[in-house]
Amino acid sequence: MLHIAVAGASGRMGGAFMEYLEGIEDVKALAVSAHSLVDEGYAQLETALKGDGLDVVVDFSSPGATLELAMWAAENAKPMVVGTTGFTVEQLDKLADTLHPVAALLSPNMSTMMNLAWRMMSNAAKVLPHDTIDIEIIEKHHRDKRNAPSSTALKMAQIVAEKRGWSLADSLRRNSRWGLLGERSQKEIAISSVRGGTLNSEHTIIFAGSGESLEVTHRSQTLEPFSKGALRASRWIVKQPSGVYDLLDMLGLPEVLF
Numbered sequence: 001m002l003h004i005a006v007a008g009a010s011g012r013m014g015g016a017f018m019e020y021l022e023g024i025e026d027v028k029a030l031a032v033s034a035h036s037l038v039d040e041g042y043a044q045l046e047t048a049l050k051g052d053g054l055d056v057v058v059d060f061s062s063p064g065a066t067l068e069l070a071m072w073a074a075e076n077a078k079p080m081v082v083g084t085t086g087f088t089v090e091q092l093d094k095l096a097d098t099l100h101p102v103a104a105l106l107s108p109n110m111s112t113m114m115n116l117a118w119r120m121m122s123n124a125a126k127v128l129p130h131d132t133i134d135i136e137i138i139e140k141h142h143r144d145k146r147n148a149p150s151s152t153a154l155k156m157a158q159i160v161a162e163k164r165g166w167s168l169a170d171s172l173r174r175n176s177r178w179g180l181l182g183e184r185s186q187k188e189i190a191i192s193s194v195r196g197g198t199l200n201s202e203h204t205i206i207f208a209g210s211g212e213s214l215e216v217t218h219r220s221q222t223l224e225p226f227s228k229g230a231l232r233a234s235r236w237i238v239k240q241p242s243g244v245y246d247l248l249d250m251l252g253l254p255e256v257l258f
C-alpha cells in the first residue's frame with residue numbers, strides 16, 4: 001500500500017487527484033489542508049505519521065504553502081512531489097535547496113505528453129537555424145488561473161533559450177504585441193497568454209521560417225493526465241536516492257530524439 005498525503009486537496013487539481021486515487025487499489029490518500037497548515041495541516045500530517053504511515057507528500061497548492069510543506073518534508077525525511085506552479089526564481093531555488101536532503105520531484109506539468117513535447121521542441125530549437133526561425137509561444141487557460149504566463153509556457157521558453165544559447169531574461173517578450181513596434185528582433189521568444197471561461201489548458205510553440213512553419217501543440221481536455229503523472233511520480237520518487245528530480249528524469253527521455 002502506498003500512503004499519499006495530498007496538499008491542496010480542496011482545489012481543482014488536488015480534488016481531481018484525490019478522486020483519481022479513489023479508484024486505485026494499492027493507494028491510500030489523505031487530504032492535507034495546505035491553506036491552514038498551522039491550524040490543521042501539520043496535525044493531519046503528524047496523525048498520518050503515527051497511524052498507517054506516510055510514504056510521500058504530493059502538493060498542488062500555492063507557492064507559499066509549498067515552501068512550508070517542503071520544510072516539513074525535509075525535517076521528517078519524506079519524499080515530495082510538487083505540482084504547484086507560479087514560483088519566483090528565488091522561491092524555486094529555495095524549494096530545491098530545502099528539498100535536496102530528501103527525494104523530490106518538481107514538475108510544472110505532470111503530463112507525459114507535455115514532457116515529450118518539451119523534448120520535441122528542444123530538439124527543433126537546436127536543429128532549426130537560429131538566425132532565421134522565429135519562436136512564439138501561445139498558452140490558453142480557464143479564467144480562474146492566477147499566474148500568467150503559465151509555468152509550462154515559461155519552461156518551454158527556458159528550454160528553447162538554452163538550446164539557442166540565449167539568455168532567457170534578455171530574449172523573453174512578456175506581452176502580446178501592440179502598436180507600432182517595428183521589425184521583430186531576432187533573439188526573441190514571445191509568450192502570449194489567453195484567459196477565459198472554462199478553456200482547457202493548451203500550449204503551442206511556433207517555429208516560423210520563411211515560407212514554412214512548424215507548430216507543436218499540447219491540449220489537455222481533463223485533469224486525468226496530470227493525476228496519472230502525479231501518481232506515477234509518487235511511485236517513482238519513493239524509490240529514488242535523495243535529490244531533486246523532474247518528470248523528464250523519471251521518463252528517461254533522451255536529450256536528443258532525432
Ligand SMILES: NC(=O)c1ccc[n+]([C@@H]2O[C@H](COP(=O)([O-])OP(=O)(O)OC[C@H]3O[C@@H](n4cnc5c(N)ncnc54)[C@H](OP(=O)(O)O)[C@@H]3O)[C@@H](O)[C@H]2O)c1
Pocket residue numbers: 007008009010011012013014015032033034035036060061062064065082083084085086107108109110111226
Ligand atoms: N504540475 C501540473 O501538472 C499541474 C496541473 C494542474 C495544476 N497545477 C498547479 O497546481 C496548483 C493548484 O491548482 P488548482 O487549479 O487546483 O488551484 P485552486 O483550485 O486554486 O486550488 C488550490 C488549493 O491550494 C490550497 N490553497 C489555496 N490558496 C492557498 C494559500 N494561499 N495558501 C495555501 N494553500 C492554498 C487550497 O487547498 P486546501 O484548502 O485543501 O489547502 C486550494 O483549494 C497551481 O499552482 C496550478 O498551476 C499543476
